[in-house]
Structure formats: structure tokens, C-alpha cells
Amino acid sequence: MSNFIALFDACVLYPAPLRDLLMHLAVTDLFRARWSNEIHEEWIRNLLKNRPSITLEKLERTRSLMNNSAGDCLVEGYESLIPGLTLPDPDDRHVLAAAIKDSAAVIVTFNLSDFPNAALSLYDIEAQHPDTFLGHLLDLNPALVCTAVRRQRANLKNPAKSINEFLACLEDQQLTQSVRALRNYAELL
Secondary structure (H helix, E strand, O other): OOOOEEEEOHHHHOOHHHHHHHHHHHOOOOOEEEEOHHHHHHHHHHHHHHOOOOOHHHHHHHHHHHHHHOOOOEOOOOHHHHHHOOOOOHHHHHHHHHHHHOOOOEEEOOOHHHOOHHHHHHHOOEEEOHHHHHHHHHHHOHHHHHHHHHHHHHHOOOOOOOHHHHHHHHHHOOOHHHHHHHHOOHHHO
């Protein structure tokens, strides 16, 4: 198992297609996926607010499945670090504190401006857009990434998606560079 730790911000767990992809990648052992209960609560709260048709029960089931799939994923005991941290948005300090506590190498987030390099470099942490993160994983081990993507696509039954439909869905998740690279492996997806 890899010692490379990636902490997922709530914004990358909010959209179901991206969350699903990240979970399929998390079980490849290319990296160790981490998050906290506070991160869970944030994406769940926002989904319930923006999509009232989704039930708390369903999201709690998703939370439980995530925690069980990516064993040892929950970061705890970081709360005492929060007051000493400075970020543009004080509400993001819990994410950095969890990353510090668990020695994460990256925080995977869409909100790169909320995690400036000057603040993160003190702790040897880098904020990465999910497209950059996936691109690095593809460079590291395209076969394992393709297997994870193929597994995710195979699980889509209602409705099933062609390769092009599936890649378009990933592109909608702001994974444009990764989709461009994945097109080179279309026969494996």
C-alpha cells in the first residue's frame, strides 16, 4: 500500500460522479484517501440544501460505504490545530488541520485559492485540482487508473453509459486534461 496520502476536500466529494471516481481510485492502493467527519458533514449539508430530493438517509449510507471502502480513511484529533492556522477562508482551516494531522501530501480541491501555497508549504502539503491529481495518477500507473475507471463505468447500469458518454460526464466534472489522456486508453475503459 502506498504511503502517499491525499485528503479530499468536501467540494470534490459533493458531485456524485467525481466522488464515485475518487472512491474507485482510492481502492487501487495508488494512494491513501483521507477525510474527516467534518468534511463529510460539509458535503452532505450542501447536497441536502441544494438537492432536497436526496434524503439524509441515502447520504448517510453513502458516507458509511465510503468509510468502509477506504479503510482507515477518517482523520481524527486535528481540532486543536485549527486555531493556529491562517487561510483566506477561516472555515477551511479544519481541512488543512486534518491534512497536517495525517501527514497528507495533497489536498484535492476545486478551491485552490482557498489553500494558498504559502500557507500549505509550511507543512509540505500541496493543493491540487482533481484534474491535476488524476493526471498524476495516470502518469504513475495508467493501468490501475484505467481499471478503476472501467469498474466505475461498469457499475453504471441505470442508465449504462458508452465510453463517450462516460468521458463527457467526467469532463463535466472539470477533468478536461484527464479525459483527454483517458481517450488514449478508451479500449481499456
